[in-house]
Amino acid sequence: MVRREIGNNIRSIVIVAVIAGLLYPVISSIMPGWEVMLTYGIILAIAALGFNLLFNYTGLLSFGHAAFVGLGAYAVGLSVKYIGLRILEVQVLIGVLLSALLALIVGFIAVRYRGIFFAILMLVTAQILWGFYVKFYHITGGTDGIRIPRPTLFFIYDTTGLGYHAFNMVYHYYALLWFTVLAIIMWYIVNSPFGYTLRVIKDAETRAVALGVNVNRYRLLALVISAIYAGIAGALYAPINRLVTPDLAYWTLSGKIVFMSILGGTMYFLGPIIGALTYVYLETIAQRITIHWYLILGITIIAIMFFMPRGLLGLTELEGFKKMARLFSALRLQFKF
Numbered sequence: 001m002v003r004r005e006i007g008n009n010i011r012s013i014v015i016v017a018v019i020a021g022l023l024y025p026v027i028s029s030i031m032p033g034w035e036v037m038l039t040y041g042i043i044l045a046i047a048a049l050g051f052n053l054l055f056n057y058t059g060l061l062s063f064g065h066a067a068f069v070g071l072g073a074y075a076v077g078l079s080v081k082y083i084g085l086r087i088l089e090v091q092v093l094i095g096v097l098l099s100a101l102l103a104l105i106v107g108f109i110a111v112r113y114r115g116i117f118f119a120i121l122m123l124v125t126a127q128i129l130w131g132f133y134v135k136f137y138h139i140t141g142g143t144d145g146i147r148i149p150r151p152t153l154f155f156i157y158d159t160t161g162l163g164y165h166a167f168n169m170v171y172h173y174y175a176l177l178w179f180t181v182l183a184i185i186m187w188y189i190v191n192s193p194f195g196y197t198l199r200v201i202k203d204a205e206t207r208a209v210a211l212g213v214n215v216n217r218y219r220l221l222a223l224v225i226s227a228i229y230a231g232i233a234g235a236l237y238a239p240i241n242r243l244v245t246p247d248l249a250y251w252t253l254s255g256k257i258v259f260m261s262i263l264g265g266t267m268y269f270l271g272p273i274i275g276a277l278t279y280v281y282l283e284t285i286a287q288r289i290t291i292h293w294y295l296i297l298g299i300t301i302i303a304i305m306f307f308m309p310r311g312l313l314g315l316t317e318l319e320g321f322k323k324m325a326r327l328f329s330a331l332r333l334q335f336k337f
Contacts, residue, residue, distance in 0.1 A: 008191070008269040010184055016273060017180040024172050028165075036240070037284050039172040041277035042179045043236045048260045048272030049186050050229025055258075056266040057190055058222045059202030061115070064122030065257050067129050068099040068227040070249025072234025074133065077146035077244035088151040092235040099231025103224045111219040126249055133246035145245035148238045168240070175236050182229060187269065189225065198222055230257075259301060265311025274312055 020042055028035040047069055054060045072095030079085040079094060102125070110121045133140045140146065150159040150167060153174055159167050189195050201208045201215050208215055238244050247253065256279065264275025282300060286293035308314050 041280040045273040045276035047230045047233035050226040052272045062122040063119045064126035066253035067126035068230035069234035072231035073238045076238040095231040095235035099227040103227035107223040130249040265313035268313040
């Protein structure tokens with residue numbers, strides 16, 4: 001049975017986007033430097049949305065989504081290095097095509113497997129690409145990576161002349177536009193007949209097969225869409241990071257994407273988004289506290305998942321929150337705002 005998801009509407013997506021837009025100058029004025037993490041969170045939320053299409057709606061756990069993120073990032077880096085391309089929209093398109101192609105090739109085999117077998121196949125794919133980026137130094141720059149110059153946005157807007165803070169602000173709203181459009185598209189996907197078919201496959205695969213559903217074809221399409229989202233996230237990540245390195249294809253990034261989705265609540269549409277934004281700041285705070293930040297971050301995430309097994313958005317199902325929501329709705333109707 002498909003349960004009603006909290007925040008599963010387009011208005012919620014727009015509200016999150018507006019809040020992310022309004023928070024940027026506030027954080028910039030109060031805590032300079034921390035506003036950039038909001039941009040990173042928005043970009044990684046795109047990858048997390050793609051991952052959750054596989055995990056929550058299709059029932060496939062991927063430990064290799066960094067493969068597609070890295071492919072999108074290297075599409076930007078290699079196109080700059082070898083052909084001097086700086087139009088970001090074209091670079092994103094290249095990343096999308098490469099990610100979709102890789103998903104088709106790997107997915108043709110991977111979707112025939114379930115559970116840990118699918119997860120390990122995806123992990124192996126990411127590690128093979130990571131090894132390529134590291135070993136083929138003369139092509140990819142190895143661990144030194146590829147430096148990314150300021151891109152041209154919307155085909156005509158050259159950001160080269162912008163200062164550091166000006167570029168970060170422009171790029172934040174640029175990434176936010178991508179996020180909003182992609183989140184709305186994902187909402188339509190998961191609430192379409194295709195999305196509900198994926199849920200049926202996840203909950204009752206045998207019945208879906210009996211009804212004539214080509215399970216592997218649906219899973220493959222879901223993997224391709226998920227890969228496209230991760231590829232776009234990787235392409236958008238490169239200019240703000242200013243450097244593309246093999247770390248973007250390493251298994252730890254795949255783990256982060258999994259953690260982000262679980263942290264926010266995989267059963268909620270907004271869960272991966274909230275999880276990505278929260279994780280980025282938790283990681284930054286932990287890094288400032290100690291060099292053993294992995295330990296602090298790990299304990300924090302485990303504690304959150306232990307006390308909030310449904311993720312951060314699971315708090316919205318508490319009775320106290322529901323009362324506040326009903327009160328707000330009553331006030332909104334009363335004063336018509």
